Each structure stands twice: as C-alpha cells, then as structure tokens.
Amino acid sequence: APLLFLAALIGYLSGSVPYGLVFAKLFGLGDIRKIGSGNIGATNALRTGNKKMAAATLAGDVLKGTVPILVFLPFGLIPGAVAGFAAFCGHLFPVWLRFKGGKGVATYLGVLLGFAPSLVLVFALCWLLVAWASRYSSLAALTATLAVPLAAWIFGYGVAAILTAAMTALVYLKHHGNIRRLVAGTEGRIGAKS
Numbered sequence: 604a605p606l607l608f609l610a611a612l613i614g615y616l617s618g619s620v621p622y623g624l625v626f627a628k629l630f631g632l633g634d635i636r637k638i639g640s641g642n643i644g645a646t647n648a649l650r651t652g653n654k655k656m657a658a659a660t661l662a663g664d665v666l667k668g669t670v671p672i673l674v675f676l677p678f679g680l681i682p683g684a685v686a687g688f689a690a691f692c693g694h695l696f697p698v699w700l701r702f703k704g705g706k707g708v709a710t711y712l713g714v715l716l717g718f719a720p721s722l723v724l725v726f727a728l729c730w731l732l733v734a735w736a737s738r739y740s741s742l743a744a745l746t747a748t749l750a751v752p753l754a755a756w757i758f759g760y761g762v763a764a765i766l767t768a769a770m771t772a773l774v775y776l777k778h779h780g781n782i783r784r785l786v787a788g789t790e791g792r793i794g795a796k797s
C-alpha cells in the first residue's frame with residue numbers, strides 16, 4: 604500500500620505540471636488560457652502560431668505520463684497503472700490551477716507509451732487519419748481514445764483495457780464543449796489562429 608500511495612503521489616505531481624502554461628509564458632506569449640479555446644494543451648498552443656512552443660508543450664504533456672510509469676512499472680502492473688492514471692488525473696485536475704487543467708489527449712498518449720506501447724500504434728493511426736481527413740484535433744482525439752480501450756479489450760489486455768477505458772471516459776467529459784462545437788459546426792480546425 605505505501606508503494607501504491609507513492610505511485611499515486613509521484614504520478615499526480617508529474618501530471619499536474621502545466622507545461623502549456625509554463626512554455627507560453629517562457630516564450631513570451633502570455634497566458635495561454637486567454638487564447639483560442641482557453642485550453643492549456645498543444646492544440647491550443649499551436650493557435651499562438653508558435654510551432655516550437657506547441658511541440659515543447661506536446662513533449663512535456665506526453666512525457667509527464669510516460670516517466671512515472673517507467674519508474675513504477677518495474678514494481679508491477681498495478682503500481683505502473685496507478686502512476687499513469689494519477690499522472691493523467693494530475694494533468695486534468697492540477698491543484699496549482701484550482702483543478703482546472705487540460706483535456707488529457709497528449710498525456711493519454713504518454714501513458715500508452717509507458718504502459719502498452721502496442722496501443723500507441725492504434726492511437727496514432729486513428730488520430731492521424733481523422734486529423735488529416737477532418738482537421739479537427741478534438742474529433743481525432745475522441746476517435747483515437749474510443750478505439751484504444753476497444754483494441755486493448757480485443758487484444759486481451761486486462762489492466763490496460765480498464766486503465767484506458769477510465770481515461771477515455773474522462774477525455775470525453777473534458778471534451779463536452781468540443782463535442783457541442785463539433786455538432787454545431789463551429790469547432791476550430793488544427794492550426795487555425797483565433
């Protein structure tokens with residue numbers, strides 16, 4: 604139990620670092636929460652027009668999920684899953700931003716990278732295909748995160764199927780505004796500045 608507590612704590616602390624907010628400030632672009640969708644993620648970072656800042660945000664938000672898993676997975680599947688899920692929750696609900704964090708897509712990818720690399724392929728293929736066809740980052744994320752737990756279940760992955768299904772439910776909750784805009788036809792396309 605102390606190990607699981609430590610996994611949850613380290614995971615949460617790693618996930619709660621708001622890289623998009625930090626990098627936007629460091630690059631002199633102001634408060635990212637006042638730009639575009641107001642989200643602190645890489646998609647919204649791209650709306651500043653600064654591709655390097657968006658790439659740095661993506662890297663930070665992916666690795667914040669991967670690193671705690673690499674630390675705790677050697678102790679077992681459950682400590683690894685707890686560290687990953689905690690990092691994901693830290694990104695969505697960071698104490699430093701009064702629990703108003705990101706939407707979880709990049710960190711989801713980072714968790715897959717550390718916990719079930721074969722699922723990265725499923726995620727990446729779905730995301731890239733839908734993003735290429737629609738230019739909607741949110742629709743790409745909603746498709747990819749639906750496919751991943753299904754694939755995990757089909758592949759017979761027990762823990763990964765439960766972990767990804769839980770993360771997908773939270774991704775959908777965080778995208779309620781995007782889903783409304785997609786249905787209304789007012790969602791912003793990838794790279795379109797606003």
Ligand code: G3P
Binds near residue numbers: 641645646709740
């Ligand atoms: O990765 C987040 C994406 O799905 C939505 O971001 O800024 O368009 O709300 P945003």
